[in-house]
Amino acid sequence: MNSTSLFYSQNAIELAEQYNGLDFKSVHQSWKLYWPELGPNVLDISAGSGRDAKWMSEQGCEVIAVEPNDALRQIGRQSTGPEVTWLNDSLPVLKNVQSLGMRFDLILVSAVWMHLAPSLRERAFRKLSNLLSPNGKLVISLRHGEFTDGRQGFSVSVEELEKFSKDHALHLQLVSGSEDNLQRADVSWQTVVLNLPDDGAGNLNTVRRIIVNDCKSATYKLALLRTLLRIADAHPGAVLDRSDGKIALSAGLVALYWVRQFKRLIDCNGQLILDTLLGTFH
Template sequence: MQDVLEGYAAVATADFIAAYDGLSPESIYEHVVDLIPNHSITIADIGAGTGRDAAWFAAKGHDALAIEPVRELREAGQTLHPAANIKWLDDRLPHLRAVPTGVSFDLVTLCAVWQHLSDANRAIAMPRLATLIAPSGILIMSLRHGPGAKGRRVFPVSSDMTIEMAHACGLHLLRRQDADSVQKVNLSMGVFWTWLAFEKVR
């Protein structure tokens, strides 16, 4: 995982940050947006990058914790998105050791993160994620299929295996939806995504 974080740090130029932050959350989350409550909730955005999605959640009245281990992206996000209902945390999967024990959220999101974890780290991460979700809370994940960008290693992702891991942690599948990438470069590389949403049932 450290090599992936270093890869993101190496490309965190002003142009990269502008491009990353300029993607539309409405387009990215279109397959699961109906699962996000309209009333104010608490959200943990894991692998928050520049805080693009956290800012979108915050603008809707939610309280967002943006968890981002890459200092360059985190600091850019704090400058770009200074909303009072966004808090920032330097932490990383699979353990998320900086998140206090017992803290839970109504919604946990992992957008374009899971592919950077090995199967061994996913086996650690999924139970930890389950502890962060409040009863009847929701986990939303996007799984990348296809090659990764240079310097940012990805591992093959099985949607079926991810669903099985989540189910073993008390997470019930609400949605499974394949989707094209919203980025033209990724489309040209043959990248597509699977969106998964789960509800915590115990």
């Protein structure tokens, strides 16, 4: 356990009280313009005490809260109740999140990026961008100021996020600065809001993301392509055989991801849609 993880474990109760002493609206005022666009599916990275996850859940969002620290995750789960789904996961891997096969309308990365080593950030950003739905928002807060309590922090910048966004076909929509809510004179914040466009504009990465993330299923071939790409992203070790320039995958895994794409239709139309989908495999 590194010094940062140890700090959060040893001070979980005090930190949770500190976090909950501030409300979502005051902490996230800088991107208030986008609150109405939260969307149905939200991912809260390093959700801590669950303050933000709880507020977004109360707005009608389906929230997945990710917290790697056991003590904070337990506190957060008790605070939010069963309305929020909690996962033990962390950047840059997000293995458990990827296994869900979901895409999110909003991903909140609040007070996290400064703990991530610069060498890991490009991978982390790629993972996050791959989890966005078309027109989804990625909100990242940047902390400026050194830690004096044993936690490890690294320098952060908007310029770094701008570069990553260009590399991964996201558009920069907002950069907003704010003072520290805990009144620390040597700490300030910037909030960056990035968007994954759904209009097909941009480079090849954008086209690929539309194929993977677009909720429309125009043809079974497009659905199958999305299925294979999602398996490649989430389960790189799922290949059973590689020979003659071909690969073999588990048919069950392909079927699982295929059906997931049509889950909303299944929920709306029930058995009729399910029978239609299963008939596709015969």
